[in-house]
Every structure is written in C-alpha cells, then in structure tokens.
Amino acid sequence: MNDVAVVGFAQAPCVRRTHGTTNGVEMLVPIFAEVFEQTGLTKADIGFWCSGSSDYLAGRAFSFIAAVDAIGAFPPIHESHVEMDAAWALYEAWLKIRMGEVDTALVYGFGKASAGELRRVLSLQLDPYVMAPLWPDSIGIAGLQARLGMDAGLWSEKDLAEVAARSRRDATSNPFAQLSGDVEAARLLEEPLVADPLRAHDIAPVTDGAAVIVLASVERARDIVERPAVITGIEHRIDSPVLGARDLTRSPSTERAGLAVGARDVEIAELHAPFTHQELILRDALGFGDDVRINPSGGALTGNPMFSAGLTRIGEAARQILAGNASRTLGHATSGPALQQNLVAVLERG
Amino acid sequence: MLADKSRTCFTSVVTSAATETEQTPLSAPLNVGFDYTRSVGPVLGHFVNALRQRRIVGIRGSDGRVHVPPVEYDPHTAEALTEFADVADEGTVVSWSWAPEPLEGQPIQRPFAWALIRLDGADTALLHAVDAGSAAKMRTGMRVRVRWADEPVGHIRDIAYFLPVDAPPDDPAPTPPPPPVVEREEGSPVTTVVTPVHLSFEHSVSPEESRYLRGLAEGRLIAQRCPACGKVYIPPRGACPTDGVPTVEEVELPDTGIVTTFCIVNVPFLGQRIKPPYVAAYILLDGADIPFLHLVLGCEASEVRMGMRVRAAWKPRQEWSTTLENIAHFEPTGEPDAPYESYAHHL
Ligand SMILES: [Zn+2]
Numbered sequence: 001m002n003d004v005a006v007v008g009f010a011q012a013p014c015v016r017r018t019h020g021t022t023n024g025v026e027m028l029v030p031i032f033a034e035v036f037e038q039t040g041l042t043k044a045d046i047g048f049w050c051s052g053s054s055d056y057l058a059g060r061a062f063s064f065i066a067a068v069d070a071i072g073a074f075p076p077i078h079e080s081h082v083e084m085d086a087a088w089a090l091y092e093a094w095l096k097i098r099m100g101e102v103d104t105a106l107v108y109g110f111g112k113a114s115a116g117e118l119r120r121v122l123s124l125q126l127d128p129y130v131m132a133p134l135w136p137d138s139i140g141i142a143g144l145q146a147r148l149g150m151d152a153g154l155w156s157e158k159d160l161a162e163v164a165a166r167s168r169r170d171a172t173s174n175p176f177a178q179l180s181g182d183v184e185a186a187r188l189l190e191e192p193l194v195a196d197p198l199r200a201h202d203i204a205p206v207t208d209g210a211a212v213i214v215l216a217s218v219e220r221a222r223d224i225v226e227r228p229a230v231i232t233g234i235e236h237r238i239d240s241p242v243l244g245a246r247d248l249t250r251s252p253s254t255e256r257a258g259l260a261v262g263a264r265d266v267e268i269a270e271l272h273a274p275f276t277h278q279e280l281i282l283r284d285a286l287g288f289g290d291d292v293r294i295n296p297s298g299g300a301l302t303g304n305p306m307f308s309a310g311l312t313r314i315g316e317a318a319r320q321i322l323a324g325n326a327s328r329t330l331g332h333a334t335s336g337p338a339l340q341q342n343l344v345a346v347l348e349r350g
Numbered sequence: 351m352l353a354d355k356s357r358t359c360f361t362s363v364v365t366s367a368a369t370e371t372e373q374t375p376l377s378a379p380l381n382v383g384f385d386y387t388r389s390v391g392p393v394l395g396h397f398v399n400a401l402r403q404r405r406i407v408g409i410r411g412s413d414g415r416v417h418v419p420p421v422e423y424d425p426h427t428a429e430a431l432t433e434f435a436d437v438a439d440e441g442t443v444v445s446w447s448w449a450p451e452p453l454e455g456q457p458i459q460r461p462f463a464w465a466l467i468r469l470d471g472a473d474t475a476l477l478h479a480v481d482a483g484s485a486a487k488m489r490t491g492m493r494v495r496v497r498w499a500d501e502p503v504g505h506i507r508d509i510a511y512f513l514p515v516d517a518p519p520d521d522p523a524p525t526p527p528p529p530p531v532v533e534r535e536e537g538s539p540v541t542t543v544v545t546p547v548h549l550s551f552e553h554s555v556s557p558e559e560s561r562y563l564r565g566l567a568e569g570r571l572i573a574q575r576c577p578a579c580g581k582v583y584i585p586p587r588g589a590c591p592t593d594g595v596p597t598v599e600e601v602e603l604p605d606t607g608i609v610t611t612f613c614i615v616n617v618p619f620l621g622q623r624i625k626p627p628y629v630a631a632y633i634l635l636d637g638a639d640i641p642f643l644h645l646v647l648g649c650e651a652s653e654v655r656m657g658m659r660v661r662a663a664w665k666p667r668q669e670w671s672t673t674l675e676n677i678a679h680f681e682p683t684g685e686p687d688a689p690y691e692s693y694a695h696h697l
Contacts, residue, residue, distance in 0.1 A: 019375045021556050025588035025596075032594060043594065059382050059551035069587055072594030116551045120453045124547065128386060129394050130419040130506045131477055133529065133545040135455040140464040143447025144477075151445065151490050196448035196485045240425055244444075244466050244475030245417060 005221035005228035008035035008214035009315035014178035014303025017114040022058035023066035024110030027210035047102025049079040052086030052109040087310035087333030103217040109308030110210035145248040146277040160276035161185035164201035171298025178303035204274035209305025229318035230350035233261025236343035254285035257344040269330040270313035380553035386545040401508040415473035437471035439496040448485040459524040479511040481523040504540030558586035563672035575599040581639040605662035607635035648681035657687040
C-alpha cells in the first residue's frame with residue numbers, strides 16, 4: 001500500500017471574529033492559493049478533496065456545499081466531507097491514497113465559531129436523551145473534568161497556569177495566533193475564576209479560522225517537496241459518551257491510538273487541547289517525558305478554530321519536518337466533549 | 351447535519367447594521383429552531399417512565415455495577431442489558447463546576463453548579479445542575495437531593511435540578527419552560543421524548559453579495575464578472591465555482607431576461623405565500639451567465655415556457671430594502687421567445 005506524506009500546509013489567521021460568511025470561502029481562497037504556491041500543484045492535480053466543518057456552527061443545512069466554490073469545483077471534483085474536525089477528513093484522504101485510488105489529496109477545515117454562541121452550540125454534540133436537553137455547555141463540562149484532576153491531586157491550578165503561560169509565550173513567534181504574550185503563571189493566577197475551577201487562561205478562545213493540508217503518495221511527494229513529512233502512523237479511537245461513567249482524568253482513546261502509532265520518541269508534539277488540564281491528560285496518555293517539546297505553535301489555547309484546530313496541529317507537526325527543524329513529530333486532534341474522540345498521527349522525514 | 355430536522359422558524363431578512371460602511375458586509379440575526387423528537391426504546395423508555403413517577407432507575411452491568419442513567423449495552427462486553435435497579439433520589443457530588451451566567455435552556459436560570467452526581471445505589475454519575483446559591487457553598491462530596499418538576503412528563507427534565515441536602519436555598523430556582531409532550535392514549539407509557547432546540551446566529555453575506563444587496567435597495571441589479579473565465583454572476587459569488595477566485599468587476603444588468611426552466615407549483619405547503627397553481631422559474635437576466643429563482647406571474651401557469659421573455663415587476667419604491675423581494679415577480683414581455691441554442695448552455 002502507498003505511504004502518504006504531507007507536502008503542503010497553510011492556515012488562515014486565528015481571529016475572534018471575521019466579517020466573512022459561515023461557508024468559509026473568504027478564509028479558504030487565499031490559503032488554497034498558498035498551498036498551490038508551496039507545492040507547485042494546481043487544482044487539476046488534486047485527486048481527492050475532503051473537508052471538515054459543521055452545519056451547527058453555521059446554522060445552515062449543507063453549509064459545506066457553498067465552501068466548495070473556493071475550490072473551483074466545476075467541472076465536478078472527487079469530494080467528501082466529515083462533520084468533525086478536518087483531522088478526520090485527513091484520515092479519509094489518507095485512506096484514499098493508501099488504497100491507491102488517488103495519489104494526491106487536499107484536506108481543509110473551516111469554522112466561523114463567532115456566528116453563534118459556541119459553548120451552547122457544542123451542547124448538541126452530547127447524548128440527546130439525558131444530556132443535551134440540559135444544555136450543558138462545553139466550559140461547564142471541561143470544569144467538571146478539571147476539578148476531578150485537582151481533587152485527585154493530579155494537577156493544581158498552578159500547573160494549569162503554567163501550561164497557559166508557556167503556550168502564550170510560544171505563540172509570540174506564531175503570526176497566526178489569536179492570543180500571545182510573555183506572562184508569568186503567577187500573574188495569571190491573580191485573575192478571577194470565570195467558571196470555577198477555570199480561569200480565562202484555562203479556556204481556548206472562540207476563534208474563526210481555517211486550515212488546509214496537501215497530501216501525496218510518497219512517490220509523488222519526493223517530486224513536490226524536498227523534505228516530505230511521511231505519515232508513519234495514524235489512528236483514531238473513541239471513549240464512551242457517558243461522561244459520568246468515564247474516568248475523565250484519563251484519555252484511554254488517546255493512549256490506545258498513541259500505542260498503535262508508536263507515539264513515544266517524537267521530538268515535537270502538537271496536541272489539540274482546548275483546555276489547559278487537557279494538555280496534561282494528553283501528555284500522560286502519550287507517555288511523554290520532559291524531552292518532548294509540546295506545542296511550539298502555542299496550540300489551541302492561543303487559537304482554537306473549530307473544525308480545523310486539529311488539522312492545524314497535524315499541519316504544524318508536518319511544518320517542523322518540511323522546514324527541516326525536526327525529523328520525527330506528532331500531531332493530535334480531538335473532537336467531542338471532554339476529549340471524547342482522539343486522533344494521533346506520527347510524521348517522519350521522508 | 352441540520353437538513354433532516356423539521357424547522358419551526360427560520361428568518362433570514364438581511365438588514366443594514368447601524369455602524370456599517372460601504373465595505374462592511376451586511377449581516378442579520380438568523381434564528382433556527384426545531385423540536386428534536388426521539389423514540390426512547392425499552393431501556394431509556396423505562397428510565398423516563400420511572401421519572402414520570404418520580405423514581406430513578408439504573409441498569410445493572412455485566413460486572414454488577416449499576417449505571418445511572420441506564421445504558422443499553424454493557425460498556426465492556428457489549429451485551430444487551432435488561433436488569434433494572436431502583437436508586438435513590440439523593441446522592442453525592444463527584445465533581446462540579448460553576449455556571450455564573452446560565453444560558454438559554456439550562457435547568458436553572460440563576461447562577462448554579464454543573465455536577466456529576468453519584469446517586470445512592472448507583473456506580474456511575476449523572477450529569478445535572480445543583481441550585482446552591484453560590485460557588486462557596488459547593489464542594490466535592492456534598493450531599494444533594496432531586497428537586498422534581500411540578501408536573502413530570504417522562505423526560506430527563508422531570509429532574510428539575512438538585513438541591514444541597516444540608517442548606518437548600520430558601521426560594522425555588524427559576525427554570526426554563528417544561529418540554530413539550532407527544533400526545534398519547536390515556537395511561538399508555540411515554541415512547542417519545544421531545545426536546546426543543548433553538549439556536550441564534552449572526553449571519554453575514556460576502557462582500558460581493560453585500561454589493562448586490564445594497565444595489566437592490568437602489569433598484570439596481572448588480573452582477574459581478576469572474577476575472578478568470580469572464581462569466582457574469584448574479585448574485586455575485588464569494589468565489590467562481592469554476593475558478594475558485596472571487597468575482598470582482600461590477601456589471602449592472604437590465605431587469606429583463608428569459609425563463610430557462612420552470613415548475614408549476616400545485617401543492618400547498620407550510621409558509622406558502624401564493625395560492626397554487628403558480629410558476630417558480632429560473633430567470634436568466636440578459637447579460638448574465640447564471641439564472642436565479644423567482645416567480646413568473648401575469649399569465650396562466652400553463653402558458654409559461656422555456657425561452658419566454660420576461661421583465662421584473664418591481665414593488666413600489668418605498669417598500670424597497672436590501673432584498674430580491676423588491677422584485678414582486680417577473681411578467682411576460684410579449685416579445686418573441688429566445689431560441690433554445692441561446693440558453694442551452696445555461697441549463
Ligand atoms: Zn470563473
């Protein structure tokens with residue numbers, strides 16, 4: 001079966017609010033142009049297109065259909081869509097290339113989270129019988145998870161603030177980040193609790209954004225870029241939707257996905273953690289020691305574009321290889337409440 | 351996707367914002383709502399029917415543990431579960447978080463706590479709300495008790511919320527309206543639960559569409575030309591579907607054109623504004639490369655045909671705003687029909 005590599009990555013700036021449409025066209029047109037520039041490919045060279053987005057975020061049925069205008073989708077293209085973070089669209093595209101059906105694919109994700117009330121919209125991904133009718137918001141649920149770890153002595157408020165401070169410092173060198181700055185953890189702890197036990201710095205911002213990745217079979221990849229980022233393993237797993245039955249301080253799905261792809265021994269890991277404590281859960285699940293550099297981009301805590309933040313993590317992990325900064329990296333994506341579903345990809349210099 | 355749900359309201363009137371400039375895209379509130387109607391099946395059915403009697407039941411898993419709320423299949427063996435077990439309406443807070451500003455639809459409409467609550471007799475925790483008054487009065491391990499809805503209907507919200515056993519607030523908490531109930535025969539069990547879903551958005555149109563809508567408010571039909579293929583689109587596109595680039599060059603079109611294709615609507619439906627039969631048609635304005643949908647009135651429905659020449663019937667000027675509804679409908683001009691070859695590639 002064909003090995004698959006990332007050969008191009010681009011992202012729209014993470015911003016609190018765009019004037020753009022919920023179909024993302026304004027964000028997508030420039031970043032498609034950017035990856036075509038990076039790879040020398042044209043739209044005619046792409047064998048398969050796959051996207052991740054959500055109608056619930058747009059408030060409109062089939063909202064992803066309008067987004068294909070950004071591709072220039074006439075004459076008809078070979079296209080698919082997942083109602084999840086586009087990291088899962090990347091998985092679908094990876095399969096298409098693995099099976100030899102195509103040898104190039106373009107994956108994109110987009111979301112205008114500012115159009116609605118994000119933390120309320122996200123309630124609708126919960127169990128529709130016993131949870132969603134109560135409208136538990138995403139921040140409330142994350143707070144339950146954070147407190148479980150605090151009560152168990154697994155992490156403290158200070159540990160969480162340190163994650164936030166490091167993320168913001170790292171984001172100062174990321175021109176696409178929404179939040180950044182040189183701030184001490186102690187200073188962050190002086191801020192009030194916004195949703196006890198969470199402070200503002202514990203919660204990823206509401207972000208409008210988009211990202212795109214170009215994949216190619218390894219054979220094609222070598223002609224396209226000097227240092228393709230070969231996906232040596234990719235796996236996704238899911239935990240129970242019953243929040244009260246899970247040990248929320250752990251992420252068994254990440255653990256299993258990590259084991260399947262050989263997550264240890266990476267130099268850099270881009271983890272999709274929309275809340276500070278979730279980074280600690282993920283580091284633990286992947287068995288990382290202090291030698292693994294986490295989220296040099298600043299991560300989702302400094303910009304969390306719904307439905308592309310996970311794809312962006314894989315893109316950032318690939319960029320480190322494409323740019324010659326690392327030879328083995330990891331990208332992680334999450335979807336659903338309290339780290340319910342997790343995808344892990346390991347990338348190596350090809 | 352939202353498409354397969356029935357809509358009870360959907361408004362998309364585009365209005366100008368007070369602070370707009372010529373360049374700011376137009377935006378407007380967009381409210382979407384529907385009643386989520388679900389059949390409960392034997393396990394959740396047992397659970398909601400017990401709630402209606404102010405009882406809480408869990409289900410015993412293959413390892414003997416009691417799951418509350420009940421699960422249909424064992425999480426470890428995937429075996430179908432059938433052994434129900436009553437649990438108490440009192441229990442212990444396993445974890446909690448504070449909700450200082452309740453959102454629409456949440457169980458308590460004043461500051462409250464979300465909590466995972468392990469009811470006495472249960473081994474898993476139920477997610478619900480606690481009316482404690484303040485975060486200072488919440489703690490892990492505290493005892494809480496159900497406050498039942500005044501009239502249980504067989505829905506998770508029959509548990510209105512939980513109260514601290516030790517120091518409940520003096521007054522009942524404000525709660526959202528009770529969920530609607532499906533009609534059923536007297537005495538028969540609840541088989542369907544209904545949950546209203548309402549979401550509010552601020553919908554924006556693209557800069558290109560904004561120019562078009564602002565033009566309509568002046569009685570002008572503004573199309574835009576794709577810089578790559580030269581095609582003229584009305585409404586203009588955020589990106590040309592052939593080339594993937596935004597349309598930019600402005601083209602003003604006349605209000606005359608032809609019917610490319612049409613259908614005669616004979617069936618009445620919810621929200622219909624005109625009495626059937628009437629004609630909904632694709633109108634290709636002279637100079638445009640894409641037709642749009644509008645009404646053809648002013649003649650018998652049976653007289654409408656492909657290639658028929660039509661002209662816009664505008665509403666009185668004082669009724670104009672940023673909408674294609676400024677054109678009430680299209681009417682036949684009486685000119686000879688356009689030859690098929692002239693529009694065949696626009697079908
Ligand atoms: Zn074009």
